[in-house]
Amino acid sequence: MNYMGEHDIWIQSGRFAVALAFAAALIASITYLMSWMRKDGAALRRAGRAAFMLHAAGVIGTVVILFVAILNHWYELDYVWRHSSNDLPLEYIASCFWEGQEGSFLLWMFWQSVIGLVLIKVAGQWEAGVVGVLSIVQVFLTSMILGVYLGDLHIGSSPFILIRELPENLGLPWTDMVDYLMRVPGFSDGQGLNPLLQNYWMVIHPPTLFLGFALITVPFSYAMAALLNRDYSAWVNDAMPWVFAGVGILGTGVLMGGAWAYEALSFGGFWAWDPVENASLVPWLTLVALGHLMIIERVKRKATTSTLMMAMLTFFLVLYSTFLTRSGILGDSSVHAFVDLGLNGQLLVFLGFFSVLPLGLFLMRWKDMPKSPSEDAFSSREFWMFIGSLTLLLSAAQITFSTSIPVINKLVGPDGMIALLSTELAPPVEPFAHYHSLQIPFAILITTLMAIGPYLRWKSTPWSLFKRITLSGVISLLIASLVVWGLALYTFSYALLIFTSLFAVISNATYWLKYLKDQWTVGAMTISHLGFALILIGAVISNAKKEPISTNSTFIHQDFPSNENLLMPFGDTLSMYPYWVVWTGEHQDGHNRVFDVDFYLEDDSTHRSGTRLKLNKAFTLHPFVQINETMGNVREPSTKHYWDRDIYTYVSYADLRPASVKNAEWAEPMTAIVAKGESILLFNQYLLNCDSIAIDLASFDQFTGDLANLSMRMILRVQDSLGVDHPLDVTYQVEGSSALPGEQVLEDMGLKIRFDGVSDTAGQFKITAWERNPKQDPFILMQAFVFPYINVLWLGCLLLLIGSVLSVAKRIKKLKG
Amino acid sequence: MKRSSIILLLVIALLIGVLVSTIQDASTYASFDMAQKQAPETVTVVAQLDLDSPITFDPQTSMLTFTAIDKDGQSSTVLYNQPKPQDFERSEEITIKGRAGDGQFVAIEILMKCPSKYTEEGGVMADDEASIYTENS
Numbered sequence: 001m002n003y004m005g006e007h008d009i010w011i012q013s014g015r016f017a018v019a020l021a022f023a024a025a026l027i028a029s030i031t032y033l034m035s036w037m038r039k040d041g042a043a044l045r046r047a048g049r050a051a052f053m054l055h056a057a058g059v060i061g062t063v064v065i066l067f068v069a070i071l072n073h074w075y076e077l078d079y080v081w082r083h084s085s086n087d088l089p090l091e092y093i094a095s096c097f098w099e100g101q102e103g104s105f106l107l108w109m110f111w112q113s114v115i116g117l118v119l120i121k122v123a124g125q126w127e128a129g130v131v132g133v134l135s136i137v138q139v140f141l142t143s144m145i146l147g148v149y150l151g152d153l154h155i156g157s158s159p160f161i162l163i164r165e166l167p168e169n170l171g172l173p174w175t176d177m178v179d180y181l182m183r184v185p186g187f188s189d190g191q192g193l194n195p196l197l198q199n200y201w202m203v204i205h206p207p208t209l210f211l212g213f214a215l216i217t218v219p220f221s222y223a224m225a226a227l228l229n230r231d232y233s234a235w236v237n238d239a240m241p242w243v244f245a246g247v248g249i250l251g252t253g254v255l256m257g258g259a260w261a262y263e264a265l266s267f268g269g270f271w272a273w274d275p276v277e278n279a280s281l282v283p284w285l286t287l288v289a290l291g292h293l294m295i296i297e298r299v300k301r302k303a304t305t306s307t308l309m310m311a312m313l314t315f316f317l318v319l320y321s322t323f324l325t326r327s328g329i330l331g332d333s334s335v336h337a338f339v340d341l342g343l344n345g346q347l348l349v350f351l352g353f354f355s356v357l358p359l360g361l362f363l364m365r366w367k368d369m370p371k372s373p374s375e376d377a378f379s380s381r382e383f384w385m386f387i388g389s390l391t392l393l394l395s396a397a398q399i400t401f402s403t404s405i406p407v408i409n410k411l412v413g414p415d416g417m418i419a420l421l422s423t424e425l426a427p428p429v430e431p432f433a434h435y436h437s438l439q440i441p442f443a444i445l446i447t448t449l450m451a452i453g454p455y456l457r458w459k460s461t462p463w464s465l466f467k468r469i470t471l472s473g474v475i476s477l478l479i480a481s482l483v484v485w486g487l488a489l490y491t492f493s494y495a496l497l498i499f500t501s502l503f504a505v506i507s508n509a510t511y512w513l514k515y516l517k518d519q520w521t522v523g524a525m526t527i528s529h530l531g532f533a534l535i536l537i538g539a540v541i542s543n544a545k546k547e548p549i550s551t552n553s554t555f556i557h558q559d560f561p562s563n564e565n566l567l568m569p570f571g572d573t574l575s576m577y578p579y580w581v582v583w584t585g586e587h588q589d590g591h592n593r594v595f596d597v598d599f600y601l602e603d604d605s606t607h608r609s610g611t612r613l614k615l616n617k618a619f620t621l622h623p624f625v626q627i628n629e630t631m632g633n634v635r636e637p638s639t640k641h642y643w644d645r646d647i648y649t650y651v652s653y654a655d656l657r658p659a660s661v662k663n664a665e666w667a668e669p670m671t672a673i674v675a676k677g678e679s680i681l682l683f684n685q686y687l688l689n690c691d692s693i694a695i696d697l698a699s700f701d702q703f704t705g706d707l708a709n710l711s712m713r714m715i716l717r718v719q720d721s722l723g724v725d726h727p728l729d730v731t732y733q734v735e736g737s738s739a740l741p742g743e744q745v746l747e748d749m750g751l752k753i754r755f756d757g758v759s760d761t762a763g764q765f766k767i768t769a770w771e772r773n774p775k776q777d778p779f780i781l782m783q784a785f786v787f788p789y790i791n792v793l794w795l796g797c798l799l800l801l802i803g804s805v806l807s808v809a810k811r812i813k814k815l816k817g
Numbered sequence: 818m819k820r821s822s823i824i825l826l827l828v829i830a831l832l833i834g835v836l837v838s839t840i841q842d843a844s845t846y847a848s849f850d851m852a853q854k855q856a857p858e859t860v861t862v863v864a865q866l867d868l869d870s871p872i873t874f875d876p877q878t879s880m881l882t883f884t885a886i887d888k889d890g891q892s893s894t895v896l897y898n899q900p901k902p903q904d905f906e907r908s909e910e911i912t913i914k915g916r917a918g919d920g921q922f923v924a925i926e927i928l929m930k931c932p933s934k935y936t937e938e939g940g941v942m943a944d945d946e947a948s949i950y951t952e953n954s
Contacts (some may be wrong), residue, residue, distance in 0.1 A: 401837045437838065
């Protein structure tokens with residue numbers, strides 16, 4: 001049967017492209033790895049290359065067809081229907097693409113195929129091994145979107161499945177209709193994109209993050225190829241540019257996630273230690289550790305096993321974080337995990353395959369691997385670099401453990417595989433206190449190492465070099481004291497971290513200016529270290545000194561300290577130190593209900609003259625609430641940026657009903673049936689008694705016998721909660737073809753009752769009752785925070801990115817030179 | 818003993834320390850009954866909103882009062898001194914962090930799970946099935 005309006009050829013091509021990508025990746029991995037193991041398999045290598053190119057063509061074809069489908073609103077496709085809608089602005093089409101699991105897997109494998117193509121060009125003698133291992137990863141990733149049923153076994157979820165093909169719709173009558181797309185109104189528009197994701201950050205954040213993930217596959221592939229061929233050290237040189245590119249790009253991706261949370265979500269900060277955020281941070285930490293181990297290995301050949309191990313672990317952590325965010329296991333503990341698509345089994349196989357096999361291979365080669373014969377000197381750069389990498393690993397370990405609490409429950413919880421715990425563990429109640437208790441000491445250690453690092457030398461460091469940092473140390477101690485005192489940041493751990501971070505900043509800056517003669521090309525290390533230290537300084541200050549300026553100080557109970565929501569009646573000028581604020585307007589802009597809040601500062605002259613308060617307008621903010629019927633409303637912040645601080649506000653509560661409903665005199669009515677002598681309950685609080693019903697007049701048309709005139713009267717009594725009766729007398733008249741229901745208002749009770757005539761059952765009568773809309777002055781609740789010096793953090797991000805770019809450039813140059 | 822062995826032991830010790838601190842800091846999933854017994858310890862209760870009981874929000878004090886039913890079927894009044902979350906009534910399940918007070922549960926944080934956010938209950942046919950059947954008949 002040919003269904004009308006379906007884009008059959010395209011959809012079939014899409015499915016073919018997925019199948020092609022899968023099969024070709026399988027062939028590429030087999031041929032490439034056979035060639036790699038045999039050393040002389042040039043023909044096999046060419047076959048592998050051809051297969052990989054076919055695979056890449058398949059992946060790119062899949063991506064293009066899915067984009068075309070979303071762009072043209074082909075709602076017969078479940079993926080398109082679920083993730084897009086007609087009214088979606090063009091710039092968010094990309095976000096629809098990767099909103100679902102299938103699309104984000106596709107994004108990930110797209111980057112890996114691009115990387116594979118680049119590797120074919122540049123990997124030289126490593127090509128067969130590296131692209132071969134990468135192809136195995138691609139086989140697994142492609143299987144996630146295969147959408148094949150083998151009996152009851154369900155492999156992957158295809159983005160090209162039609163709604164009529166979904167198991168729950170099979171056999172429904174409409175699926176037999178040739179023109180179901182036109183007949184069924186549900187197909188005229190899609191579900192739309194989650195409003196949380198309708199944000200430009202969501203257009204750029206996922207591609208960056210997934211490119212970072214894809215780059216991590218490269219050192220893993222090199223490490224595997226190295227183990228397979230018993231060549232344990234040479235790979236490090238070639239893999240290094242990829243690792244530092246990964247550090248820069250994944251780092252940017254993670255921070256973009258933070259920026260998204262800060263700019264568009266009312267989380268009240270840029271980092272919330274949310275499990276999904278953590279899952280992307282952890283591989284970055286171990287990737288940085290890997291980069292440093294690789295430097296040791298390249299220079300001193302002293303970290304062979306740990307480098308290989310770290311490359312495997314980092315890749316494993318990417319897969320683990322994928323599992324955490326996509327299996328639905330975080331459902332209770334995170335606000336933005338994916339839905340469970342029923343692919344958990346497959347994800348676990350994926351995870352198992354890439355942990356057991358690499359680890360097995362590693363252990364098989366253990367005896368064969370060169371071990372460092374000598375101990376590193378205490379004053380050597382390699383020793384402290386190694387300690388730094390271990391610290392990063394420990395930091396990653398804590399975040400992983402805490403994020404894995406739902407997994408721990410599944411394993412050893414009361415309903416788990418081995419019931420060790422008597423109650424289920426829940427995530428820490430105070431995540432900040434929990435994470436900071438260990439992450440701050442780790443950060444203090446790392447920044448100290450970063451401060452000393454540039455002055456350390458390989459093998460051993462002469463004492464004279466150490467003396468050079470004393471000055472930086474003294475200067476940073478002075479500045480740190482000033483900062484701590486100026487900001488009243490008297491928490492010991494924070495103060496110490498400020499000092500060590502400043503130490504890292506100043507020591508790296510002086511090293512770069514003085515000894516590297518401010519050359520950009522050799523400054524990769526100092527610039528990225530400086531950036532990282534600035535990120536920490538910005539994070540500590542803006543978080544520790546984040547100050548709520550909106551307060552509700554109404555005393556309720558000692559359990560409830562005054563909270564951070566300012567009640568703002570419309571038009572009132574309220575104090576929110578140092579500002580005065582007024583809610584001046586509200587309007588609808590597309591999906592958004594926008595609130596205008598003016599901020600005023602006191603005029604300086606007011607204090608001196610002692611006259612009336614004079615206010616000068618400082619700025620206006622427009623926090624808004626995105627209204628979305630299907631997905632739920634989202635409140636979005638508005639922020640005023642100054643160089644040294646941000647004023648961040650959002651509306652935490654507002655009456656979002658349309659103005660016509662809000663301002664109507666009467667609220668939603670209720671209808672009821674009454675009969676003589678009976679009583680009913682109105683609005684759960686008034687007793688309505690029907691005392692009598694009388695027909696005053698009834699006449700019939702003498703020709704037709706129809707009712708011509710009717711006049712009825714009902715005597716009612718409304719009893720209020722105190723038992724006081726309020727009499728009512730309503731009429732109902734029919735004159736010819738028109739009915740005139742009568743109504744009466746009980747002013748003091750705020751009730752209105754209308755007599756709607758007879759009901760279908762004899763002796764019963766219909767009425768409608770309204771309650772007066774409570775007269776309510778419009779108000780909103782608003783939260784406002786000051787984030788001091790948050791720009792230091794963004795500056796640090798920028799420097800870290802520049803530093804990473806420089807180190808990639810440096811590594812590539814060294815590789816060629 | 819070699820220095821590398823010492824470092825290895827130190828790392829292992831720290832890893833164990835990290836794991837222990839995680840388990841110590843972790844709260845527990847509890848019922849309202851257990852919360853009462855463990856008061857004033859903070860616990861996490863997974864519950865459902867009782868839509869038959871009044872849900873009131875007083876903007877003057879920004880106090881939200883509602884009733885929730887935990888997984889054992891026991892209900893408790895919950896006080897939450899924060900603005901009422903958007904679409905609160907639509908939540909399918911709520912995760913409440915807090916502790917038991919005098920006959921009430923004092924919430925510090927509420928996470929809502931809305932079915933509509935991620936999955937659609939009826940899918941495309943939810944509203945349309947009826948009209949199709951009448952068309953066909």
